[in-house]
Amino acid sequence: MALIPPSTAVTPESAFTRLLTIMDDLRLNCPWDKKQTLESLRHLTIEETYELSDAILSADMPEIKKELGDIMLHLVFYARIASETNDFNITDVLNSICDKLVNRHPHIYGDVDVQNEDDVKRNWEQIKLKEGNKSVLGGVPLSLPALVKASRIQEKARGVGFDWEEKKQVWAKVEEELQEFKNEFNAEDESTIDHEKAEGEFGDLLFSLINYARFININPEDALEKTNRKFIKRFQYLETKAKENGKQLHDMSLAEMDIFWEEAKKI
Structure with missing residues (x-):
C-alpha cells in the first residue's frame, strides 16, 4: 500500500519536518535507503559537494537550490542512521552547531569587543584551543586537496597572528621561491636535476603564490x-x-x- 506523502510546506520549520518525515518513510520502506550506512553515503556526499561547487561557479541559482537540497538530504540521512544506534539524532546535531556558534561568537552573545573580521577569526581560533584542540592547524582535514589545504593552513596561521604584515613582503617571498626553483630546474639547462629537491622547491613556490593570492583576496581554488x-x-x-x-x-x-x-x- 502506497504511503501518502506529507504536503508541501510553507515555513522553514514545517519544510524541515516534511524532510524528516520523508527520510523516516524511506529508511523504513525503501530497499536502497534501508541498506545505506555512514560509510556508503560518504563518497556520495563528496560527489554532491562537488556538484554544488560546480553550480556556484556557474552562478546557476536553480541548480544551487537543487544541490543544496541534495546535501541537506545527506545530513538528515546521517543523523537518521545514527539515531538508530542511539549515538545522536538530528536534534542533537542542530543543538550542537547552535551551541558552538554561540560559544564562538562572544562578540555577539557576550561582552567581547571586536573591531573587524580579523579580530573575529583570532577569537575563533583561541576559543577552539580552549575547547581542546591541540593545534591551531588541527582542524584542517588531512584529506583536503592540497591547494585548498594550503589556503586553510595559511588562514588558520593568520588567525593567531602568524602572518606577513604587508603584501609586498609576500611577493618578495614569491620571487625568492621562484628563483630557488629556477636554480634547481633551469629551462635552458638540459643537465639532470635532483627531482625530489626540484619538487620541494616547486611546492614552496606554489605555497607562496597561494599566500599572495590570499593577500589580494583571490581564492586560488x-x-x-x-x-x-x-x-x-x-x-x-x-x-x-x-x-x-x-x-x-x-x-x-x-x-x-x-x-x-x-x-x-x-x-
Whole structure:
C-alpha cells in the first residue's frame, strides 16, 4: 500500500519536518535507503559537494537550490542512521552547531569587543584551543586537496597572528621561491636535476603564490578552476573547428592549431 506523502510546506520549520518525515518513510520502506550506512553515503556526499561547487561557479541559482537540497538530504540521512544506534539524532546535531556558534561568537552573545573580521577569526581560533584542540592547524582535514589545504593552513596561521604584515613582503617571498626553483630546474639547462629537491622547491613556490593570492583576496581554488574551464572551452572549440575542416588534431601542426586557439580566445 502506497504511503501518502506529507504536503508541501510553507515555513522553514514545517519544510524541515516534511524532510524528516520523508527520510523516516524511506529508511523504513525503501530497499536502497534501508541498506545505506555512514560509510556508503560518504563518497556520495563528496560527489554532491562537488556538484554544488560546480553550480556556484556557474552562478546557476536553480541548480544551487537543487544541490543544496541534495546535501541537506545527506545530513538528515546521517543523523537518521545514527539515531538508530542511539549515538545522536538530528536534534542533537542542530543543538550542537547552535551551541558552538554561540560559544564562538562572544562578540555577539557576550561582552567581547571586536573591531573587524580579523579580530573575529583570532577569537575563533583561541576559543577552539580552549575547547581542546591541540593545534591551531588541527582542524584542517588531512584529506583536503592540497591547494585548498594550503589556503586553510595559511588562514588558520593568520588567525593567531602568524602572518606577513604587508603584501609586498609576500611577493618578495614569491620571487625568492621562484628563483630557488629556477636554480634547481633551469629551462635552458638540459643537465639532470635532483627531482625530489626540484619538487620541494616547486611546492614552496606554489605555497607562496597561494599566500599572495590570499593577500589580494583571490581564492586560488576558484581562480584555477575558472582557468581550467576557460581552457576546456577553448580546446573544445579547437576540436570542433578541426573536425569542421576535416582534420584530426594529431595530424595538425601547432601553428595550424594556434589559429583556431586565437579565434577561441575572442569568443
